Amino acid sequence: MTAGSGPLARVRVCDFTGQLAGAGATRYLAAFGAEVIRIEDPVRQGRWDILRGSSPFVDDRRGVEFGGAFQNHNVEKRGVTLNLRTERARELLARLVAISDVVAENFAAGVLARLGFPYEVLRAIRPDVIYVSNSGFGHRGPYSSFKTWGPIVQAVCGLSFTSGLPDMPPAGWGYSYMDHQGANMQALAILAALVHRDRTGEGQWIDMSCTDAGASLLGPAVLDFTVNGRPARRPGMPDSNHSQAPVMAPHNLYPAAGHDCWVAIACRDDHDWCALAGAIDDDRLTEQRYQRVDGRVAAQRELDAVVAEWTAPRDKFDVAARLQEAGVPAAAVQTPEERIDGDPATAAWGLWPEVEHAAMGRVRVDGLPVHLSDTDWKIERGAPVLGADNDYVYGELLGLGEDELASLRAEGVL
Amino acid sequence: MTGIDGAAMDGEGAGPLVGLRVVELASEWTAYAGKLLADLGAETVLVEPPGGHHTRSYAPFSDDEPGPDRSLWFWHYNTSKFGVTVDPGSDTGRARLDALFDRADIVLHGDRDLDVDGLRRARPAAIVVSVTPFGRTGPRAEEHATDLTLLAAGGPVWSCGYDDHSIAPVRGGGNQALHIGGVHAAMATLVAVLHRNITGAGQHVDVSLYAAANVSTEAATYEWLVARATVQRQTCRHAGVFPTASSLAPDVRGRLLHTGVPPRTVKEFEALLGWLHDLDLADEFPETFFLEMGRDRGGVHLSELGEDVEAREIFGAGRDALVFIASRMLDHDFFVEGQKRGLAVGIIAAPEDVIQDRHFVERGFPTPVEHEDIGRTFLYPGAPFAAGRTPWRIARRAPHVGEHDRLFP
Numbered sequence: 162m163t164a165g166s167g168p169l170a171r172v173r174v175c176d177f178t179g180q181l182a183g184a185g186a187t188r189y190l191a192a193f194g195a196e197v198i199r200i201e202d203p204v205r206q207g208r209w210d211i212l213r214g215s216s217p218f219v220d221d222r223r224g225v226e227f228g229g230a231f232q233n234h235n236v237e238k239r240g241v242t243l244n245l246r247t248e249r250a251r252e253l254l255a256r257l258v259a260i261s262d263v264v265a266e267n268f269a270a271g272v273l274a275r276l277g278f279p280y281e282v283l284r285a286i287r288p289d290v291i292y293v294s295n296s297g298f299g300h301r302g303p304y305s306s307f308k309t310w311g312p313i314v315q316a317v318c319g320l321s322f323t324s325g326l327p328d329m330p331p332a333g334w335g336y337s338y339m340d341h342q343g344a345n346m347q348a349l350a351i352l353a354a355l356v357h358r359d360r361t362g363e364g365q366w367i368d369m370s371c372t373d374a375g376a377s378l379l380g381p382a383v384l385d386f387t388v389n390g391r392p393a394r395r396p397g398m399p400d401s402n403h404s405q406a407p408v409m410a411p412h413n414l415y416p417a418a419g420h421d422c423w424v425a426i427a428c429r430d431d432h433d434w435c436a437l438a439g440a441i442d443d444d445r446l447t448e449q450r451y452q453r454v455d456g457r458v459a460a461q462r463e464l465d466a467v468v469a470e471w472t473a474p475r476d477k478f479d480v481a482a483r484l485q486e487a488g489v490p491a492a493a494v495q496t497p498e499e500r501i502d503g504d505p506a507t508a509a510w511g512l513w514p515e516v517e518h519a520a521m522g523r524v525r526v527d528g529l530p531v532h533l534s535d536t537d538w539k540i541e542r543g544a545p546v547l548g549a550d551n552d553y554v555y556g557e558l559l560g561l562g563e564d565e566l567a568s569l570r571a572e573g574v575l
Numbered sequence: 576m577t578g579i580d581g582a583a584m585d586g587e588g589a590g591p592l593v594g595l596r597v598v599e600l601a602s603e604w605t606a607y608a609g610k611l612l613a614d615l616g617a618e619t620v621l622v623e624p625p626g627g628h629h630t631r632s633y634a635p636f637s638d639d640e641p642g643p644d645r646s647l648w649f650w651h652y653n654t655s656k657f658g659v660t661v662d663p664g665s666d667t668g669r670a671r672l673d674a675l676f677d678r679a680d681i682v683l684h685g686d687r688d689l690d691v692d693g694l695r696r697a698r699p700a701a702i703v704v705s706v707t708p709f710g711r712t713g714p715r716a717e718e719h720a721t722d723l724t725l726l727a728a729g730g731p732v733w734s735c736g737y738d739d740h741s742i743a744p745v746r747g748g749g750n751q752a753l754h755i756g757g758v759h760a761a762m763a764t765l766v767a768v769l770h771r772n773i774t775g776a777g778q779h780v781d782v783s784l785y786a787a788a789n790v791s792t793e794a795a796t797y798e799w800l801v802a803r804a805t806v807q808r809q810t811c812r813h814a815g816v817f818p819t820a821s822s823l824a825p826d827v828r829g830r831l832l833h834t835g836v837p838p839r840t841v842k843e844f845e846a847l848l849g850w851l852h853d854l855d856l857a858d859e860f861p862e863t864f865f866l867e868m869g870r871d872r873g874g875v876h877l878s879e880l881g882e883d884v885e886a887r888e889i890f891g892a893g894r895d896a897l898v899f900i901a902s903r904m905l906d907h908d909f910f911v912e913g914q915k916r917g918l919a920v921g922i923i924a925a926p927e928d929v930i931q932d933r934h935f936v937e938r939g940f941p942t943p944v945e946h947e948d949i950g951r952t953f954l955y956p957g958a959p960f961a962a963g964r965t966p967w968r969i970a971r972r973a974p975h976v977g978e979h980d981r982l983f984p
Binding site for chain 2: 168189230298302316320324340341347365374377383385394402404405408426492495497500513536
């Protein structure tokens with residue numbers, strides 16, 4: 162086993178995270194070289210993370226080593242098994258915590274404490290440990306025992322409500338947006354705590370609530386209420402394909418030629434409007450009142466209809482290219498295939514790295530949307546199969562001999 | 576030890592990034608990353624052109640009156656920052672900018688034309704962070720973009736909208752393209768800081784908002800990468816390769832709530848039956864029998880629903896029961912009561928509901944920010960996470976145009 166490299170090579174993470182909301186956080190650290198050690202339950206074959214055996218699959222094989230989402234969220238990590246129902250396992254965990262900089266989890270609030278490792282215990286083992294818990298509602302507050310997954314987080318924090326068209330049900334988010342942002346916030350919390358520890362030597366517990374994190378992403382709408390008394394729940398709202406903050410018009414997703422094809426057009430200002438009206442070249446767009454944004458907002462439904470008439474028979478990429486040439490923000494609504502395999506920009510960024518997974522073979526995964534000039538990320542190694550690094554972690558890191566390892570295996574501790 | 580504004584720099588009340596100096600060249604793309612760093616304690620100086628940056632013209636406005644110091648968009652994204660104005664077209668302006676760069680640990684900017692190499696050559700320890708729609712280089716780097724076009728091209732829009740695909744897909748509200756890229760910018764900045772803490776070396780961090788949207792679509796991306804399958808949008812639930820049943824239901828006054836994933840375990844069937852009985856609705860609900868079957872057969876597993884007709888009936892009855900109960904209650908009561916019974920159901924809260932909700936209030940999420948200039952205090956959205964030693968805080972309201980010019984001459 163070679164020593165790690167990368168800007169976070171000095172950071173070891175004792176990792177209890179799962180799904181995406183937690184696993185995505187430690188994945189980020191691992192991509193920059195942190196030694197992330199995933200701890201999984203051998204009795205349930207790691208199925209606490211429901212993604213371990215869930216679709217998508219690369220082929221007809223099924224089981225805990227074939228979950229495509231799990232593999233995506235756990236690249237570059239190490240994995241061990243540990244049956245925390247046993248006393249010997251808890252002793253081993255204490256030894257692992259002692260050599261870890263960070264303990265990360267996204268259990269329901271209180272689960273790690275019930276396993277015998279609340280923050281007070283973690284801190285007693287390792288005084289400068291950074292413990293970041295990530296749960297739906299946090300460890301404090303009346304809802305702390307409530308259960309969530311992405312769609313519930315989004316519904317409760319305001320993100321589902323604010324996504325939709327007037328006089329329609331909420332469209333919400335068609336995926337667990339807050340699993341991504343929850344993971345990002347958890348990673349940010351860990352990184353900030355590491356910076357603080359570098360300066361002061363102190364560790365700490367950070368209690369992250371995914372619903373707090375989500376509610377922090379709706380600032381202008383909240384202030385419109387707390388400052389102006391204007392609720393988002395009012396006639397005509399939500400209207401998220403139009404733009405209220407900032408005000409832009411026309412601003413929408415317009416139909417294009419083909420089945421379920423759409424193109425986004427956003428007029429940021431009067432200059433963009435002139436360019437758009439010039440490209441469409443329709444007499445109905447020449448009215449003086451449209452020269453200013455107020456006039457365009459007042460008439461945005463009429464304007465949308467004229468723009469849609471122009472876009473509907475045209476190819477979405479052609480519309481976008483033509484408007485971009487005129488200086489107007491426009492882009493085709495891309496399918497997964499179009500943006501992943503058809504867009505030279507994602508390829509040029511190296512956004513879909515291919516990893517080697519012990520059971521699944523070579524699989525492409527999400528990359529990171531940043532590049533660091535000197536210490537960039539690296540994603541090459543697939544997610545660990547169950548217990549893949551037991552020998553390294555318990556043998557090399559904790560110094561257990563082969564006999565001890567064999568007896569732990571025989572006793573069902575690993 | 577105190578910072579330049581007199582705030583504590585150590586111990587209680589100091590953020591984790593205290594001591595780091597950020598210079599942010601005002602830009603729509605960097606505003607959120609700058610806020611994250613500033614609220615976490617970094618001394619963040621926002622550099623605007625004379626007269627102020629154009630994001631000061633972004634609606635909504637305090638009391639609905641436009642004005643450079645009245646934009647609520649600007650207020651929100653520029654908390655805890657100091658504000659200075661610099662005219663980069665003048666010699667004195669350029670000299671002042673150089674002096675600001677000289678004292679900065681981190682330079683945050685959204686301008687593709689900024690001479691990053693030149694800036695770094697003179698300051699090898701500086702961390703220069705570029706946040707732009709498509710990154711500094713690449714085939715689409717020149718494109719004009721907004722939140723809408725980034726989410727449209729980058730994947731989120733494909734997955735959001737309604738079951739009826741004759742209706743346009745939907746951009747999720749709240750400028751989330753800026754948030755996804757912004758939090759990534761802050762994360763990568765701290766990775767560079769941690770590297771610099773050991774080596775003393777700065778570096779350049781290039782952030783693409785478009786790439787950030789692309790890697791934030793959950794199953795849409797990996798269904799394609801792993802199985803070459805394409806998800807299809809559905810009303811207020813996960814876009815899927817295969818359709819799923821609705822998760823919305825009206826409460827007693829018609830307000831929609833979220834029924835979550837219907838019961839699958841014995842415990843959940845028991846909870847649901849108990850709820851029906853407690854409401855005296857078990858006899859009135861026509862499918863109580865199926866719920867009892869679900870309990871008695873040891874629950875249902877999602878993987879059974881394809882082939883097992885009985886499992887499908889039971890699963891459907893669970894959802895019907897939630898819809899039935901919802902129709903008799905207010906949405907918030909349904910949410911709290913269901914959750915207390917162990918069912919992961921939700922309320923579809925508007926932002927104004929959240930900021931007043933007792934859970935968020937008890938966690939201290941609504942954060943009062945004093946606007947001493949107008950003699951008022953307003954509640955702002957608070958901390959994304961609650962740190963034991965290094966509290967997140969809003970150190971001050973967003974700056975007026977050039978408010979801190981004297982502090983940073």
